[in-house]
Amino acid sequence: MDTMTIPAVPAPRTQVTRKDVARYAGVSTAVVSYVVNGGPKKVAPATEAKVQEAIRQLGYRPNAAARALKLGSSETIGLVIPDNSNPFFSMLAHAVEDAAGALGYALVLTNSDGNLAKERRNIRNLAARQVDGVVLASVLFEPELADLEAAEIPSVLLSHSGSSAGVTTVGVDLAKGARTAVEHLIGHGHTNIGLAMGTTTGNEADAREEGWVRALRDAGLPEGPIARSAFxxxxxYAAGRRLLASGHRPTAIFASSDMQAIGILRALHEAGLSVPGDIALVSFDGSEDAEYSWPTLTTVEQPVRDMAEAAVRALVGADRGEPAQHRVFPTKLLVRQSCGCP
Amino acid sequence: MDTMTIPAVPAPRTQVTRKDVARYAGVSTAVVSYVVNGGPKKVAPATEAKVQEAIRQLGYRPNAAARALKLGSSETIGLVIPDNSNPFFSMLAHAVEDAAGALGYALVLTNSDGNLAKERRNIRNLAARQVDGVVLASVLFEPELADLEAAEIPSVLLSHSGSSAGVTTVGVDLAKGARTAVEHLIGHGHTNIGLAMGTTTGNEADAREEGWVRALRDAGLPEGPIARSAFxxxxxYAAGRRLLASGHRPTAIFASSDMQAIGILRALHEAGLSVPGDIALVSFDGSEDAEYSWPTLTTVEQPVRDMAEAAVRALVGADRGEPAQHRVFPTKLLVRQSCGCP
DNA sequence: GACTGTGGCGCAAACGTGTGCGCACCGGAA
DNA sequence: TTCCGGTGCGCACACGTTTGCGCCACAGTC
Incomplete structure (x- = not known):
């Protein structure tokens, strides 16, 4: 045995080019291009067949980089999310990938991990990679937007209730959704309703909190205890423990995300409290996790697939080039066990 | 108001090129390139400063497509997974993105949705996009591998216990992990241990099943009931119901994934059975979901981050070009409530 | 038979980079 | 002064495409 065996360096990547195909088929490179792209030019059926055969024989695959360079479009969009491990965002990422794929676009995924600097890097990186657009679903501050505008990259903000000026946004009416949830709890006779909110300074958290406040105010109820935490x-879990430790313990809690609600559930279980018996719980997002928790979670569903599709279409689909607009999708209260319905 | 307002077409994408920078700085385009890439050539500090300033002023950003065309490398890797909504795979995707990003590579995400044709399309698509490598974490059949070899794209199989010949694989010893889990249940005195297994014909399911079988056999125990389902x-949930309905109901269940275990948990709850009191449960994966279920799940953890890093390094990192190998990472039994430990 | 119209195809110029090669200049040694 | 080595920079080509333009051959018309 030879111990000096050269490692299987994956063969010099000798790319089969259009020129090879042309030579093999006995035509010019232009014709190959016409055949491949069904260009504006007609090509005789016989010639086309020859070219197709040559392509098959040689295993020709057009070079996307060259194409992107020539066309000025990479047929790729970028996605910036905080954390793909988070079920809500992984659901979103999947939906965006589906929508993009349906339009022939690939999806470059980037996680910001709640790190502003990283989010910035990701955006710059995507811009440098000539993506045709970027979907931002993140805690976004002005500087980032400025960057994007400067780079002249089409972008859409996802899951933000549109307030930003010149950029298209796609989301749900967070305030209204939250309000519906809280009103549902009020309808069950609760008068001390706590809130588990996010810590972000973006506009995500605010609107949900506003919905909670207004539902209580309109019902003439005092504001219950508030705990803020990451989504x-x-x-x-931490927020749940804090709410339990608060002065007079709420009999119901509205959580601003399913993830937080699941953490709260654990805190309640540990404290030996039953849900919804001792404390009722309603949350936000409508992720699948809420359907398989114990008890199952009543939650405000966001139509993620529709939102993703709208975002992608605004970027590279039929709605491209339309003036910036704010699309607001309806939420839906999914009533399950945790709220205390019979 | 003018109702004919022209929509804000995102400005013709007038790209600032290296030539512009060169002209602005009063140097040649080559120098700009040297400055940007820290090329093999030296450039005088004064010139460099001028160029840097020009770059800043003009907001120059190198065109990744042109670079990819020239270098024959897109600084991008592809990921093929069944479903990014599935917590295990979303965790994996996040880890792969991190590892790739650390090496300066972007990640193109594709979902196969358990659809073989789509998986095939995804692989072809990635190949056409000149990705520098592909991480495959999927139910993979031979034809796909052949495609990859044909396209000469470096690839690594993730989460497979390596049996494939010429391709590098990264994973855990599924059989051994499963065996540990089942032995733990046996240690608790269980003699009728059921199995919830996947339906895939790949090598994923088999090894775990094998571990279950061997643990039982070595302990002189009979094989409990089996239910197969998607991961x-x-x-x-469906598998859980079937197991409950089976001839003589098991007192413990080993599930081949956390997701299935969570479905089983629901089935058990609905049946009014307590876990682990009436039925103990141990699963596989070690996703965060298993930590926040009720009761919390004892599960066999896969070191996903390490695996992702190893896969990416084998593709485009330090380990690139090494001969195909099969890296097997150790699993770890995370003991929590569902197994019945005191 | 000459002219014209048309369908089918080839030529060659970009797209924005990276980089080998060569040229100009400059300081020092003879 | 002449020669020489070295440093710093510019020229120009190639990467694989797309596509406007022009050429050729052929059929139809007078």
């Missing part, structure tokens, strides 16, 4: 299970 | 909550 995660761990964060929710 | 999802819904699938697990």
């Amino acid at each position: 995660t299970r761990v964060g929710g | 999802t909550r819904v699938g697990g």
Whole structure:
């Protein structure tokens, strides 16, 4: 045995080019291009067949980089999300990928991990990669938007209730959704309703909090205790414990995300409290996790697939080039066990 | 008001090129390139400063497509997974993105949705996009591999226990992990241990099943009932119901994924059975969901981050070009409530 | 038979980079 | 002064495409 065996370096990537195909088929490179792209030019059926055969024989695959360079479009869009491990965002990412794929676009995924600097890097990186657009679903501050505008990259903000000026946004009416949830709890006779909210300074958290406040105010009820945390299970767990430790414990809690609600559920279980018996719980997002928790979670569903599709279409689909607009999708209260309905 | 307002077409994407920078700085385009890439050539500090300033002023950003065309590398890797909504795979995707990003590579995400034709399309698509490598975490059949070899794209199989010949694989010893889990249940005195397994014909399911079989056999125990389903909550739920309906109901269940376990949990709850009191449960994956279920799930953890990093490094990192190998990472039994430990 | 119209195809110029090669200049040594 | 080595920079080509333009051959018309 030879111990000096050269590692299987994956063969010099000798790319089969259009020129090879042309030579093999006995035509010019232009014809190959016409055949491949069904260009504006007609090509005789016989010639076309020859070219197709040559392509098959040689295993020719057009070079996307060259195409992108020539066309000025990479047929790729970018996605910036905080954390693909978070079920809500992974659901979103999947939906965006589907929508993009349906239009022939690939999806470059980037996670910001709640790190502003990283989010910035990601956006710059995507811009440098000539993506045709970027979907931002993140805690976004002005500087980022400025960057994008400067780079002249089409972009759409996802899951934000549109307030930003010149950029298209796609989302739900967070305030209204939250309000519906809280009113549902009020309808069950609760008068001390706590709130588990996010810590972001973006406009996500605010609107949901506003919905909670207004529902209570309109019902003539006092505001219950508030706990803020990250939109995660761990964060929710901590928030749950804080709510339980608060002065007079709420009999119901509205959580601003399913993840937080699941953390809260754990805190309640540990405290030996039953849900909804001792404390009722309603949350936000409508992720699948809420359907398989114990008890199952009543939650405000966001139509993620529709939102993703709208975002992608605004970027590279039929709605491209239309003036910036704010699309607001309806939420839907999914009533399950945790709210205390019979 | 003028109702004919022209929509804000995102400005003709007039790209600032290297030539512009060169002209602005009063140097040649080559120098700009040297400055940007820190090329092999030296450039005088004064010139460099001028160029940097020009770059800043003009907001120059190198065109990734042109670079990719020239270098024959897109600084991009592809990921093929069944479903990014599935927590295990979303965790994996996040880890792969991190590892790739650390090496300066972007990640193109594609979902196969358990659809073989789509998986095939995704792979072809990635190949056409000149990705520098592909991480495959999927139910993979031979034809796909052949495609990859044909396209000469470096690839690594993730989460497969390596049996494939010429391709690098990264994963865990599924059989051993499963065996540990089942032995743990046996240690608790269970003698009728059921199995919730996947339906895939790949090598994923088999090894775990094998571990279950061997643990039982070595302990002189009979094989309990088996239910097969997709690696999802819904699938697990159905499998759970089937296991409950089986001849003589098991007192413990080993589930081949956390998702299935969570579905089973729901089935058990609905049946009014307590876990682990009436039925113990141990699963596989170690996703965060298993930590926040009720009761919390004892599960066999896969070191996903390590695996992702190893896969990416084998593709485009330090380990690139090494001969195909099969890296097997250790699993770890995370003992929580569902197994019945005190 | 000459002219014209048309369908089918080839030529060659970009797209924005990276980089080998060569040229100009400059300081020092003879 | 002449020669020489070295440093710093410019020229120009190639990467694989797309596509406007022009050429050729052929059929139809007078």
